Amino acid sequence: MIEKGTWVKVEKVLLKPEERTAKIPPETKKVPYVIHVCGFLKEKANIGDEATIISKVGREHTGKLIESEPSFKHNFGDFVQELVDIGCEVRKELEQLNE
């Protein structure tokens, strides 16, 4: 059970595939149009339950509770050899030009 007031994320299907606008590619048309919004849980609930949140601006959104204490996990990615190479090559070129 996730306590009231916890920072959570809810998911809402705004448009089912058949309700989507016609002017989109078929791969987009066959999936629903979905939104995620984060906020403070209004009443205690479990993951998967229908739940209401209060967003940072005080608005309420109701949807499926999908995550408790969500955070952003993007980073600087995995090692990319090509970038290290470009950096070394550029510095070497400049050294030669400055000789």
Add this chain to the structure above:
Amino acid sequence: MDKSYNAVMGRKNEIMKKALGIDYTKYKITDIAFDYEMMMDDVGYSIKEIFDIQSSSKVGNTPLYFLPNITKLVRKYAPKGKGAKIYLKDEAANASGSFKARRASLSIYEAKKRGYKGVIASTSGNYGAAVASQAAMRGLKCIIVQEVFDSRFVGQPEIIEKARACEALGAEVIMSSVGPELFYSFLSALEDTGYFNASLYTPFSIAGIETLGWEVMHQIRAIEGRDPDYIMITHAGGGNLTGTARGVLKYKMENKPLNYTEFVGCSVDLSGLHMASDIDFNKKSFTTGHTGFGIPFAEWPDRADTPRNAARSLRYMDRYLTVTQGEVFYATELLAASEGIERGPAGNTSLAGAINLAMTLDQDAIIVVQETEYTGAGKHPQAQLSFARQNGIEILRGHPEKSINGKNIVLPYNIGDFQYKEQDLAKLKISYLENLISNYPNIKLQDEDIEFLSNDLNEDPKWIRDNLFSILSKKGK
């Protein structure tokens, strides 16, 4: 109230009118023509007043740096005697880390002055953070609607970072899956809240960028004693080019022009990738500054989320170049390695174009690259290239010619390999006229329309008449 898709879209005009507080009918001349300059004048602030508003909101007065090492490298690869000087306007120094702070500053100031309790913007760019940042400092509530993930709930690192920044700055972020129905979420939020539509395309948003052009002129004259020959402007929705050009022209009007300055738009070439495709969504490494916005918005600016778009790039654009994703990533690494400044990749689109253009120009020519953006987790070449690789995109070294969008990203061996593509402006202008005819199939064009189109496309009335005639003849009308 009926909040279904069709019901909300059907109330579009009424929602917009309330959320913008601008009566666009005032500027209407005919169904096609409107008084653009009158609309811009109605912003009601002089450049000096805009500077004051922006300096009170941590925006503007960003440094202009000469890039000596990149200029040196350009001259290594350029033909003898060629290799223009490159300057860079470090717009990452604005409050939210990009030039978009300029666009947001005036809109949010105005929203506050008009008594709105909050602001809403729909954007996949740095504009979200800019609006959230300005709203935070002026005590307004903020909602950002952003396309963030595909149907697997995967988003590329750059867009995730943009969502994070908005949330960190206090916004409610509506993160959506792929699709143009983003506009429905946006309208629906405007209707529910009565907040101000801080659109990218209002006159306020464009007037806010005029200071950028003005600053460039002031700074370059202080260093070089003359005007830049070229200003390279990353081009997407057209606001950056329109606002910068207007600022430069205002400066020249007030301080006398010293020499001609060309406005060169530059976009990342994403041709072949569909902007509304759930599959293509994560096959592109750039979420803005690309041809997916740059071309359609140039060809038909009034596709925007305002009744008339204040960003009208073809009025001012002298040339339009496109560069590859690989060239922009190379330029980003080059900027860090040679000039000692790390900046976000998307903001370096025009830098990639400038490096290439500089090789074709005499050494005494001056190019100003007019923006940078902040970098960090997600907005970084390593994060973006490794994400691309995980999504099946091949990362190669080689000539940019070998680039195939959605299949590979080709990082050049050196800047000698850079090869921009010159886009045919006349072709874009003809597409604009074709769009006009499809949008108004039964229209009888009047003299006012021709005059408007002549200004909107920066071509003489005869060119407009001849091309309209040729389009209509082809259609058998």
